[in-house]
Amino acid sequence: MRLLLIEDEAALREPLAKKLVEAGYRVDTASDGADGLYQACEYPFDLLIVDLGLPKLNGVELIRKVRAAGKSTPILVLTARSNWQDKVAGLEAGADDYLTKPFEYPELAARVMALLRRALKAQPTGLNLGAIQVDLARQQVSTSAGPVELTAFEYRLLEYLIQQRPNVVSKQALSDYLYPHDDDRDSNVIEVLIGRLRRKLDPDAQLGLIETLRGRGYRLNVDGV
Structure with a gap:
């Protein structure tokens, strides 16, 4: 799971990001x-x-603009403000939950997990992609031959293609999802991951599960899903 932490206080932002990374999130x-x-x-x-x-653009306006852009991403508000009007303003702007500073990390971790679970429940947790079965809740993939062992990057790539189906996904979009935006990237890495996924999911190259559209990107080619 990839999180975005928007916080101007470095004394809170940096240790909080570190704890979330240690918990297994990409931040x-x-x-x-x-x-x-x-x-x-x-x-x-x-x-x-x-x-x-926040400086430059306050959190309420940021949330309004994110929602106006059509983004349904779950949003957890952090606020040092104690009066209820500020909390209501954040929720009315489109936030899903709030947490008042100061807080203990376990409380924030619980709120994050609850929001992610709620978002996951809104999606099907089991998908039958023809000869391939994907359990999104358990992050498990199997074929008629049995379970398929995928690396974390391979699974996340497959998961993103599933989420975006039937759209074409560019290499740039896959890089943005798999890696932090300020990392050095090599488009060849995406090609390698796609190749490994194809070999693991369709070793005989009979299903054509992941379609390459030259100059455009990749598409999950599954009918009836």
């Missing part, structure tokens, strides 16, 4: 509302953690 960060809005609209995230008191 991108922003220190102001303008950068946070750009990342939230340009890159695929599973959850946003947004401080309300």
Whole structure:
């Protein structure tokens, strides 16, 4: 799961991001509302953690703009403000939950997990892709020959293709999903991962599960799913 933490206080942002990474999440960060809005609209995230008191663009306006852009990503608001009007403003703007500072990390972790689970329940957890079965809740993949062992990157790539079907997904979009936006990337890595997925899921090359559209990207080629 990929999270975006938008918090201007480095003393909170940096240790919180570290704890979330240690918990197994991929975490991108922003220190102001303008950068946070750009990342939230340009890159695929599973959850946003947004401080309300942000420079350049406050958290409430950021949330409104994210929702206006058609993004349904779950949003957890962080606020040091104690009056109920600020919390209501965040929720009315489109946030899903809020947490008042100061807070203990286990409480935030529980809120994050609850929002991610709620979002997951809104999607089918079991998919039958012809000869391939995917359990999104358990992150398990199997074929008629039995379970398929995928690396974390291979699974996340397959999961993203499933989420985007039947659309064509460019190499750039796959890179944005798999890697932090400021990492060095090599498009050959995506080709290698696609090749490994094909060999593991369709070793005899009979299903044509992942279609390559030259110059455009890849598409999950599954009828009736």
